[in-house]
Amino acid sequence: MYQKEIETLPLEKLRKLQSERLVKLVNRVYKTVPFYKKQLDLHGVHPKDITSIEDLHKLPFTQKTDIRDEYPFGFLTVPQSDLSRIHCSSGTTGKPTVVAYTQKDLAIFSEVVARSLKAAGAKPGMKMHNAYGYGLFTGGIGIHYGAEKLGMSVIPVSGGMTQRQITLLKDFQSEVICCTPSYAQTIAHEIEKQGLDLADFNLKYAILGAEPWTDAIRQDLESSLGVKATNIYGLSEVIGPGVSQEALGEENTGCYVWEDHFYPEIVDKHTGKPLPYGEEGVLVFTTLTKEAMPFLRYWTNDICSLSYDHSISRTHIKMSGIKGRADDMLIIRGVNLFHTQVEEVFNHYDELSAHYQLIVSKKGTMDIVQIEVETTADFQQELLFSTGFTNDDCVKNESLSKLTKKLGKKIKDSTGLSMQIQLKPYDSIKKSNGGKIQRIKDLRHA
């Protein structure tokens, strides 16, 4: 562990620390951020009503729209001259939001990233190939300083120029790669396509995040890159990457939320009422220690659940993998659908790669979902495909038609929806070029 004492702090001590930090925070933002003074007054809450973390639910939420309304610096609690850095969110769902950091904030940012990288298997002395985008996005620079803090040497490649990534990975013998899972797939795909030998690389760990991904992609990457792959989660408004991290050896049990700094809640999407551990809802964070631009109960819009695992040494709560963003949820013939639910199904088929896209359209009043999914090179070769194939070929070719049927049934069983499956030839689906990938094409309102 990077900070054993805090990572294993007994829960009652953690609650005490969180309570002290929350009380200070509420007093500070009430005095320094006109938005919070107005909101707390409107909700009839005074800082003296907040005496412990148990009182958190009395506070109003902060929404992304509030941050946009206060653009650029309305949420600052310090003079602009005290800032050390300014970042923006990626702007995946609209205008990017501005976030700012003091020296102290940056130290905490690096500390939680170092904690995360260590939990994922990275060690001082290893090389970190950082293919997260550098610039306004918090990913690249955030991981960079955290890795340096841990004592790694960082190769700041940023995203894109895949051939250069592969050359550097091979020549520098980096042990760790950090990027989006979809970009790791692009790199792995290129390595495979070029027939390169994994033995010429030295990769051991892939620390992947910034977009939802499931075990199907993990399995794919662990074999195609020869790594152990873990999930890192974060968002600019809370600090950046390193808000939570999956630990090596504890894959698929969720990511530890570093709750001495970021207090998580799960609330009902419609009512905002806090939900019990284990229930799925919207993830909300209070930034307990952020100095320049702290947020009370920030509504992330990400859907997941929280739970404690008391059988292990780290005491911090775990969040499940993000199913998707609340506003990315598709409603198909009245049924809710996240693309990750479809992705999970690919895990059961060796014939399929995890490169796919969902295309949603309308026929009359009926929603139609088409899944385009790539087959693997091995499967394609087995069938001796030549120039590509279509659904007509699927009907003609028995193994393809069987696979299409099996997949359709499995997807119907797990999502409750019938979808049209289109198996695509190897290397025919557009890959990520470094950033966050768009897995859904919704043509209904086009």
Ligand code: ADP
């Ligand atoms: P934007 O919200 O514009 O994409 P950010 O770059 O700050 O801005 O990205 C934060 C968002 O990215 C999170 O709210 C979440 O939706 C997504 N995200 C980050 N890490 C993960 C992850 N490991 N799994 C799923 N989604 C993630």
